Amino acid sequence: MQDFQRAQQELQQAAQALQETISRKHMRGMMRSMHLCAAECFRKHVEAADATLDNCQKTCAGPIERAQATVSDEMKRIQARLQREVAGCEDDARMDAAVTAASSDMARQSAMEAAFAPCAAAAARATTRRLHDVVVPSLEKQLKSLAAQADR
Numbered sequence: 001m002q003d004f005q006r007a008q009q010e011l012q013q014a015a016q017a018l019q020e021t022i023s024r025k026h027m028r029g030m031m032r033s034m035h036l037c038a039a040e041c042f043r044k045h046v047e048a049a050d051a052t053l054d055n056c057q058k059t060c061a062g063p064i065e066r067a068q069a070t071v072s073d074e075m076k077r078i079q080a081r082l083q084r085e086v087a088g089c090e091d092d093a094r095m096d097a098a099v100t101a102a103s104s105d106m107a108r109q110s111a112m113e114a115a116f117a118p119c120a121a122a123a124a125r126a127t128t129r130r131l132h133d134v135v136v137p138s139l140e141k142q143l144k145s146l147a148a149q150a151d152r
């Protein structure tokens with residue numbers, strides 16, 4: 001079980017590092033662009049109706065909102081995939097325990113834990129690798145595109 005907890009901790013650290021990197025490399029610049037754009041709205045539309053000013057500001061916020069939604073959606077997909085994999089590990093462990101340790105509840109529980117932990121740890125490590133190898137490059141590409149839109 002310690003191996004699974006260690007793998008889980010590594011995954012949490014990787015996800016946190018990803019969020020911090022995204023914030024530093026992409027979101028802060030986009031936030032700056034959004035605020036500069038909004039300030040320009042106030043300069044341009046001094047005499048305009050409030051609705052015009054609001055629309056201008058909403059346009060400025062569009063790229064950062066899409067970027068935040070993109071990151072959030074990707075993190076939800078990763079979490080859902082890991083949950084499915086861990087649920088599969090749990091199902092497999094239950095079946096294995098039922099077959100191999102039909103004698104007592106305690107033996108069944110012990111067998112289930114012994115089967116579950118390595119499978120769940122492998123799932124967490126695979127997810128950590130996916131974060132580094134697939135998710136980061138994909139998100140960076142999408143966020144660069146959104147940042148380019150914000151700079152226009």
